Amino acid sequence: MDFEPSDEPVALKILIAGGxxxxxxxxxxxxxEIRPLRTEEVLSDRGIGxxxxxxxxxxxxxxxxxxxxxxxxxxxLVVYLFGTPxxxxxxxxxxxxxxxxxxxxxxxxxxxxxxxxxxxDYFEQRGTPFIVAVNCFDDADRYDAEDVRSALDLDPDVxxxxxxxxxxxxxxxxxITLVEHSLKVLTASQS
Amino acid sequence: xxxxxxxxxxxxxxxxxxxGGRTRSSGDALDLxxxxxxxxxxxxxxxxxxxxxxxxxxxxxxxxxxxxxxxxIGLPLxxxxxxxxxxxxxxxxxxxxxxxSERILKEVINGLRAL
Ligand SMILES: Nc1nc2c(ncn2[C@@H]2O[C@H](COP(=O)(O)OP(=O)(O)O)[C@@H](O)[C@H]2O)c(=O)[nH]1
Ligand SMILES: [Mg+2]
Numbered sequence: 304m305d306f307e308p309s310d311e312p313v314a315l316k317i318l319i320a321g322g323x324x325x326x327x328x329x330x331x332x333x334x335x336e337i338r339p340l341r342t343e344e345v346l347s348d349r350g351i352g353x354x355x356x357x358x359x360x361x362x363x364x365x366x367x368x369x370x371x372x373x374x375x376x377x378x379x380l381v382v383y384l385f386g387t388p389x390x391x392x393x394x395x396x397x398x399x400x401x402x403x404x405x406x407x408x409x410x411x412x413x414x415x416x417x418x419x420x421x422x423x424d425y426f427e428q429r430g431t432p433f434i435v436a437v438n439c440f441d442d443a444d445r446y447d448a449e450d451v452r453s454a455l456d457l458d459p460d461v462x463x464x465x466x467x468x469x470x471x472x473x474x475x476x477x478x479i480t481l482v483e484h485s486l487k488v489l490t491a492s493q494s
Numbered sequence: 495x496x497x498x499x500x501x502x503x504x505x506x507x508x509x510x511x512x513x514g515g516r517t518r519s520s521g522d523a524l525d526l527x528x529x530x531x532x533x534x535x536x537x538x539x540x541x542x543x544x545x546x547x548x549x550x551x552x553x554x555x556x557x558x559x560x561x562x563x564x565x566x567i568g569l570p571l572x573x574x575x576x577x578x579x580x581x582x583x584x585x586x587x588x589x590x591x592x593x594x595s596e597r598i599l600k601e602v603i604n605g606l607r608a609l
Binding site: 311312313314316334338339340341342343364366373374376377381382383385399403405475478479482483485486489490493 | 525526527528529557559561562564565568569570571572573591592593594596598599600601602603605606607609
């Protein structure tokens with residue numbers, strides 16, 4: 304028997320990935336209440352050229368602001384959006400971000416399509432359900448979803464859609480497409 | 495010095511001073527969306543919560559995600575994880591996480607449509 308107490312609070316995590324300037328922060332802001340969140344990056348002693356043998360006291364960190372938004376579906380059911388930091392030195396955060404994630408939106412810009420390769424590779428390897436949302440910038444040439452799919456060499460079951468993340472309705476549609484895809488993946492894994 | 499400052503990073507700081515230079519491994523129960531709830535018990539073993547921990551305890555009288563705790567308290571995630579770990583070790587909070595079911599995902603889809 305499937306026992307699910309309806310009052311048990313549930314918090315879900317959706318990741319927003321893609322290259323620098325592709326619209327991650329804009330998407331989170333268009334659809335959710337943005338909240339301040341900082342994490343810290345420990346600068347390795349080797350990386351900053353200091354020969355520190357004193358241990359933890361000498362540990363230097365820099366704080367990094369993260370894109371973080373919250374959508375309350377109802378009391379006790381909240382969806383959190385996290386933008387994945389774009390720079391390579393933040394890869395260490397991706398594992399913890401994607402741990403238990405419902406899915407990921409990979410934002411793409413057709414003028415710089417290769418920028419989203421690392422994200423796609425990452426989620427494919429990790430088995431995180433993802434979709435590709437092409438953020439249509441005003442001065443970019445128009446392509447259709449199938450062009451993008453073949454350029455990115457995506458599996459046929461990965462949804463690809465066009466969007467304008469500045470528009471709330473479009474941002475909403477992106478998230479709905481992702482959760483529908485995650486639901487499909489979940490259902491398939493159970494049958 | 496550009497290594498020390500960039501668009502996504504603030505100035506170099508030492509927030510770990512607050513927690514004695516300790517870190518905690520990630521990927522465990524202190525996931526960003528794990529839910530923290532105060533147990534309401536008195537601290538065991540002579541443990542006295544610090545001022546930040548008192549603020550956390552006041553915040554988590556209802557279930558609150560780790561990310562929301564960090565955001566509300568205004569401290570970086572790593573520091574908050576250590577503070578939460580101490581509270582958990584002394585039985586002052588419980589940390590849990592419910593996984594998404596089909597029913598929940600359908601509810602989310604409908605909820606997003608209604609936004
Ligand atoms: N024309 C256009 N500009 C956009 C769009 N999305 C984002 N921008 C702009 O592109 C810039 C970078 O977006 P941002 O969300 O900061 O990218 P991030 O680096 O991925 O977080 C900002 O100035 C946005 O206003 C879009 O769909 N169309
Ligand atoms: Mg950004």
